[in-house]
Amino acid sequence: MPTTPKTPEERSAVRTLLRLWPYVRPVRARLFTAAFVAILASCVGLVIPLVLKWMVDGPVADRDSAGVWLGALVLLLLGLGEAVLFGLRRWLVARPLSHVEAEMRAALYRHLQRLPVAFHDRWASGQLLSRATTDLMLVRMFLAFPLTFLLVNGVTILVGVIIMLLQDWTLGLVILGPAVPVIVMCVVFEKRYAEVARRAQDQVGDLTTVVEESVLGIRIIKGFGRHRSQARAFRELSWTLRGTELRKARLLAVIWAVIVTLPEVAVGAALVVGCVQVADGALSAGTLVAFLSTALALRWPVESIGFLLAMSQEAATATERYFEVMDEDVESAGPGRQAGPVTKSDGLHFHAVSFRYPDAPPDSPPVLQGIDLHIRPGESMALVGATGSGKTTLTALVPRLHEVTSGRITLDGEDIMAMSREELRAMVAVAFEEPTLFSASVGENVLMGADDSAGAIELERALSVAQADFAHALPDGTDTQVGEQGLSLSGGQRQRLALARAVVGRPRFLVLDDPLSALDVHTEAAVEAALREVLAETTALIVAHRPSTVLLADRVALLAEGRITAVGTHHELLRSSAEYAHLMSGADEEDQR
Known part of the structure; x- marks a missing residue:
C-alpha cells in the first residue's frame, strides 16, 4: 500500500x-x-x-x-x-x-x-x-x-x-x-x-x-x-x-x-x-x-x-x-511557472532537462540529466539507446505525464509548464509501445485522439495511415467492440489502432514510443510509407529500435545513461559513434532473424 x-x-x-x-x-x-x-x-x-x-x-x-x-x-x-x-x-x-x-x-x-x-x-x-x-x-x-x-x-x-x-x-x-x-x-x-x-x-x-x-x-x-x-x-x-x-x-x-x-x-x-x-x-x-x-x-x-x-x-x-x-494533489490545470521568451516556429526544444522520479531515493542519480536537444519545426528525430537508458521517460515529459525536475521543455518557444494541460495535449499526440484500448468500438478508440468534431473522414484517413484497414473486415466494421484492453485483437492490430489514434487529430507535435515493434516486416514497410507523409506535416520525436524505424527520421539522437551523447543523421552516427553502430548492428541481426 x-x-x-x-x-x-x-x-x-x-x-x-x-x-x-x-x-x-x-x-x-x-x-x-x-x-x-x-x-x-x-x-x-x-x-x-x-x-x-x-x-x-x-x-x-x-x-x-x-x-x-x-x-x-x-x-x-x-x-x-x-x-x-x-x-x-x-x-x-x-x-x-x-x-x-x-x-x-x-x-x-x-x-x-x-x-x-x-x-x-x-x-x-x-x-x-x-x-x-x-x-x-x-x-x-x-x-x-x-x-x-x-x-x-x-x-x-x-x-x-x-x-x-x-x-x-x-x-x-x-x-x-x-x-x-x-x-x-x-x-x-x-x-x-x-x-x-x-x-x-x-x-x-x-x-x-x-x-x-x-x-x-x-x-x-x-x-x-x-x-x-x-x-x-x-x-x-x-x-x-x-x-x-x-x-x-x-x-x-x-x-x-x-x-x-x-x-x-x-x-x-x-x-x-x-x-x-x-x-x-x-x-x-x-x-x-x-x-x-x-x-x-x-x-x-x-x-x-x-x-x-x-x-x-x-x-x-x-x-x-x-x-x-x-487528498492527493492533481495535475495543475494552468501554467506551472513563467514562460521564457517565445520564438515562433522553434519546434521541440529540451533545455538542460533533468528528471528523477518523485518516489526515488534522494541520493539516487536522476534518470535523465542535462538533456539538451532541439528538434526543428517539421523535423523528425529518432531517439535511440540501450534498454534502461531513459527513452520512454524522456518522451513522457513532453505531454507532461511526468514533470521535469529541472530545466524546461518548449514547444515553438513556449514553455510547456506555462501551458494548460488541455492546451498542451491538444498540440501533442502520443502513441506508446504498449497500446491500450478501451471497451468501446474501433472507431471510438481511434477518435479519442481527435476533438469532438472529428468524424468518418478523419477516421478513414487515420486507419489508412496506420495500415489498419483490417477494421473494416471485423464483424461490425469500425463499430465492432474490441473488448477489454483490446485483447480480442492481435498485438499488431492493437498497435496500429494506437498509431491511428495518435495521427487522427493531425497534431503539431507527435511523440511515438517504438510504434511499430509488433508489426511484421511487410506491414511495417507499408505503415512507414504512409507515416512519412504524416511526419512531413508535423514535428516528431520517435523512440526507435530498428534501423527501418530510424530511417523514418531526419536525424537521430543517442541516449546513454540518461544523457544525449550524440546527435546526427543515421549515416553520420554509424561512422562517428561506436555505441550507435553497435546498437544498430544488433538491431540488424535481430531483423534478419
Whole structure:
C-alpha cells in the first residue's frame, strides 16, 4: 500500500465522517426530515407504556370492558403510526443517499483522471476499485442507518430514562446501574474495532487487485500453467481476510454480549424490586407495567449500540480511504511557472532537462540529466539507446505525464509548464509501445485522439495511415467492440489502432514510443510509407529500435545513461559513434532473424 493507515489514536471517527458534509449538504433537508420522523416514531413507541399504565390502573382495575377496548384501539393506532413513520423515514432517505453515493463515485473518478501518472504507478488498481465500490457502499449504508439511528436511539434512550425516573426514581436508578460499564466497553470496542476494520478493508483492496490482475493476465497464467499457484495465492489472501473478519465478529460478539446481558440483569432486578414495592402497596401495578414496558422498549436502542458503532467505524475507515485518494494533489490545470521568451516556429526544444522520479531515493542519480536537444519545426528525430537508458521517460515529459525536475521543455518557444494541460495535449499526440484500448468500438478508440468534431473522414484517413484497414473486415466494421484492453485483437492490430489514434487529430507535435515493434516486416514497410507523409506535416520525436524505424527520421539522437551523447543523421552516427553502430548492428541481426 502506498499510504500508511492512521492508528485509531491518530484519527477521530467523528472528524473523519464530518468530511462527508459537502456531499450531504445538498440533501440535508430530506435527511434532517427523515431523522425528525424517526425520532417522532420512537417517541410514539414510548407513549405505548403510558397507555398500558392507564389501562391497568383504570379500566382493568375497575373492570371497565369499554375502557379496555378503547385502550386497545389507542394501542393499535399508536403501533400503526409508528410503522408508518418508520416507513416514511426509509422513503425519505432512499433517493438522496443514492444521489450522494453517485456523486462521490463520480467525484472520485474525475479526480483519478486528473492525478499524475506517478500516483497511478504507486497505487494498485484493486485498491482504487475497492474505494469506488465497497467503501462507498459502506458510506451510503452509514448515512442511511447508523447516522440516523445513533441520534434517534440516543434521543429515545434519554426520553425513556426520563419517563422511567418520573414513574419511580428508585427503579430508574436500578436500570441505570449498567450504564457506566457499558460506556467503558463501547469506548474500548470502538478503538479496537477501528483498527481491525481498516485492516479488513485494505485486505479487500488487495484481494480485488489479485482478481483483476488474474483476469487481465489470464493468458499468461494459462500459458505457463500457473493456475494452481495463483489459486493458492488467492486462497491465502482469502483466508487472511477471513481471519480478520472473524476477529471483527469476535469483537462484535463481546460488545453485544455485554450490552445485552447487563441491561437484562438490570431489568430483572427492577422487576424483583418493583414486585416487592407493589406487594407493599408503595407502587401501583400499572406503574410497574408501564416502567417495565418502557425498559423493554429501550432494549432495541441499547442493544443496537454495538453494531451501530461497528458500522460507524467501518464507514469512518471507508471515508478515510476515500479521502486518501481525494487528498492527493492533481495535475495543475494552468501554467506551472513563467514562460521564457517565445520564438515562433522553434519546434521541440529540451533545455538542460533533468528528471528523477518523485518516489526515488534522494541520493539516487536522476534518470535523465542535462538533456539538451532541439528538434526543428517539421523535423523528425529518432531517439535511440540501450534498454534502461531513459527513452520512454524522456518522451513522457513532453505531454507532461511526468514533470521535469529541472530545466524546461518548449514547444515553438513556449514553455510547456506555462501551458494548460488541455492546451498542451491538444498540440501533442502520443502513441506508446504498449497500446491500450478501451471497451468501446474501433472507431471510438481511434477518435479519442481527435476533438469532438472529428468524424468518418478523419477516421478513414487515420486507419489508412496506420495500415489498419483490417477494421473494416471485423464483424461490425469500425463499430465492432474490441473488448477489454483490446485483447480480442492481435498485438499488431492493437498497435496500429494506437498509431491511428495518435495521427487522427493531425497534431503539431507527435511523440511515438517504438510504434511499430509488433508489426511484421511487410506491414511495417507499408505503415512507414504512409507515416512519412504524416511526419512531413508535423514535428516528431520517435523512440526507435530498428534501423527501418530510424530511417523514418531526419536525424537521430543517442541516449546513454540518461544523457544525449550524440546527435546526427543515421549515416553520420554509424561512422562517428561506436555505441550507435553497435546498437544498430544488433538491431540488424535481430531483423534478419
